[in-house]
Amino acid sequence: MRRKTLTGDRTINGFQVRKTVRRVGEGLSRVPPLLRSGAFHVVEGALVEAHTDLADPAPLRTLPIGTGEGRQVPATRVHRVWNPGPSRAVSVHVYSPPLSSITFYDDWRDAFLVPLRTDAVEGAPEPGGAR
Numbered sequence: 001m002r003r004k005t006l007t008g009d010r011t012i013n014g015f016q017v018r019k020t021v022r023r024v025g026e027g028l029s030r031v032p033p034l035l036r037s038g039a040f041h042v043v044e045g046a047l048v049e050a051h052t053d054l055a056d057p058a059p060l061r062t063l064p065i066g067t068g069e070g071r072q073v074p075a076t077r078v079h080r081v082w083n084p085g086p087s088r089a090v091s092v093h094v095y096s097p098p099l100s101s102i103t104f105y106d107d108w109r110d111a112f113l114v115p116l117r118t119d120a121v122e123g124a125p126e127p128g129g130a131r
Helices: none
Strands: 005-012 015-022 027-031 037-044 046-053 061-066 070-073 077-082 089-096 101-105 115-120
Touching: 046 089, 061 070
Parallel strands: none
Antiparallel strands: 005 015, 015 089, 027 077, 027 101, 037 070, 037 089, 046 061, 046 077, 101 115
């Protein structure tokens, strides 16, 4: 899987703001905000979100999100967002507090929501550092 292309990442008053451009087929695997609340809004194109909740695990639900639409991301949500095509998608994501790491989860039935790995977020602020 090709990684999404980030074109902007800022921390403003304790909120992490990311502008993301995804080419057709690009996405990011199961990612919870790790006890952070957030939201995203599609500015151009369309995305699809598959999600469940760590507090009340259920089979993944899928929701298309078009231009001008957005979603709240509760602190316990595990989700995958991708661009189904036919053209690029541009979205803005906001998290608070800013993400310092992302955990990827398995979605196979026998290992559903078992953590696979955790990656540091490039450019994340140091814990306790200035924002």
